[in-house]
Amino acid sequence: MKAVFSLLLSSTLVSAGASVYKKRVTGEDLDTGHRWHVAGTDLGIPYVLENGSIGFLFGDTFGTQWPDDGIEWRSPVMLRSAVHPGEEDGIIFDSAAGVAGDGLAPEIMHNGHTGSDGAGATEYSVIPNDGISFPETGEQFVSYMSIQDWTAPWKTNYAGLARSTDGNTFTRLDTKWQNNPENTDPFQMWTLQRDGDYVYAFSVRSGRQPGPMMLQRVPWQKIADQSAYEGWGWNGTTWAWGREPSAILEGNFGEPSVRKLSGGTWAMVYLNLDTLSIVSRTAKGPDEVWSDEKVQVTFEEEPNLYGGFIHPWSTSEENDLHIMVSKWTRDDAGRSTAYHVSQYVGTL
Numbered sequence: 001m002k003a004v005f006s007l008l009l010s011s012t013l014v015s016a017g018a019s020v021y022k023k024r025v026t027g028e029d030l031d032t033g034h035r036w037h038v039a040g041t042d043l044g045i046p047y048v049l050e051n052g053s054i055g056f057l058f059g060d061t062f063g064t065q066w067p068d069d070g071i072e073w074r075s076p077v078m079l080r081s082a083v084h085p086g087e088e089d090g091i092i093f094d095s096a097a098g099v100a101g102d103g104l105a106p107e108i109m110h111n112g113h114t115g116s117d118g119a120g121a122t123e124y125s126v127i128p129n130d131g132i133s134f135p136e137t138g139e140q141f142v143s144y145m146s147i148q149d150w151t152a153p154w155k156t157n158y159a160g161l162a163r164s165t166d167g168n169t170f171t172r173l174d175t176k177w178q179n180n181p182e183n184t185d186p187f188q189m190w191t192l193q194r195d196g197d198y199v200y201a202f203s204v205r206s207g208r209q210p211g212p213m214m215l216q217r218v219p220w221q222k223i224a225d226q227s228a229y230e231g232w233g234w235n236g237t238t239w240a241w242g243r244e245p246s247a248i249l250e251g252n253f254g255e256p257s258v259r260k261l262s263g264g265t266w267a268m269v270y271l272n273l274d275t276l277s278i279v280s281r282t283a284k285g286p287d288e289v290w291s292d293e294k295v296q297v298t299f300e301e302e303p304n305l306y307g308g309f310i311h312p313w314s315t316s317e318e319n320d321l322h323i324m325v326s327k328w329t330r331d332d333a334g335r336s337t338a339y340h341v342s343q344y345v346g347t348l
């Protein structure tokens with residue numbers, strides 16, 4: 001389980017961001033709990049499925065709203081929705097991967113659950129970082145992290161890809177980027193966005209630690225072939241593809257979320273651990289200059305927030321940025337007091 005924030009609130013924090021709360025989308029009291037036992041959960045990473053609906057990837061998920069009880073623990077879990085997030089009622093889920101109609105939404109790939117990852121590593125849990133689909137082949141891929149230890153800063157075994165041809169069950173591939181013993185490898189949490197022939201992969205260290213953000217790309221048909229990835233690198237004079245990746249940004253990053261929005265704007269959202277705010281940036285392309293951070297949601301608005309995953313149907317129009325924000329709070333005794341995902345709406 002993810003550690004509670006140990007960071008101090010500094011007086012420099014801004015109190016309100018550009019996004020406003022729209023609704024809580026998960027809970028024991030909501031459809032997600034009643035229909036699919038997705039009661040206590042986090043993340044809700046939205047991506048376009050091969051048939052045009054939206055899949056939402058959740059992390060450690062429980063049948064009650066309290067993770068402390070550990071009831072029906074599974075991850076990743078996927079819910080789906082075809083409703084535009086800008087509708088008055090916001091996001092409404094219509095189905096869960098792996099179950100016909102109602103019933104417990106199962107985890108969509110192998111998870112060691114404090115046991116074996118199936119390939120020799122001890123794994124605490126498997127947490128999704130992003131999803132991508134290819135209409136040409138009907139395939140879907142999920143980028144995930146194999147968690148070795150949740151003690152802050154959490155440590156991954158590796159980041160990997162899992163593949164699905166039916167949209168319900170995913171097979172973890174040998175495509176893996178191993179972490180290093182120092183837990184500083186910058187390819188451990190991946191967000192994926194296709195543009196034309198390429199998939200662009202932005203990645204950072206595990207555990208929400210300070211460090212670089214890296215950019216790589218791969219022809220979409222070769223997404224599972226590690227040798228086909230090329231870095232976006234700086235040689236001291238110029239940036240170019242085909243080099244060792246260089247830091248495109250330095251920061252104290254949570255899990256990144258990047259989407260190319262209709263109209264062509266590239267948007268990036270992540271939790272900035274220095275300011276404890278979810279922030280956005282924009283660029284004209286993945287390898288173009290990224291704008292300064294714009295604060296979307298602050299710690300004062302959503303205590304112990306994380307995530308900030310961009311709904312792919314967002315646009316750069318006013319009040320049309322839709323992001324999924326998680327919250328996990330605990331009382332003095334360490335018992336959870338909230339663990340859920342909300343939809344926020346803002347402007348890039």
Ligand SMILES: *[C@@H]1O[C@H](CO)[C@@H](O)[C@H](O)[C@H]1NC(C)=O
Pocket residue numbers: 049051052053080082095167
């Ligand atoms: C897309 O596929 C999923 C799962 O196969 C299904 O639940 C959903 O209704 C489909 N969406 C559309 C728009 O056909």
Ligand SMILES: *[C@@H]1O[C@H](CO)[C@@H](O)[C@H](O)[C@H]1NC(C)=O
Pocket residue numbers: 235236237238
């Ligand atoms: C970087 O690459 C460019 C383009 O290939 C080249 O002109 C330049 O000399 C290189 N710079 C260094 C420091 O190697």
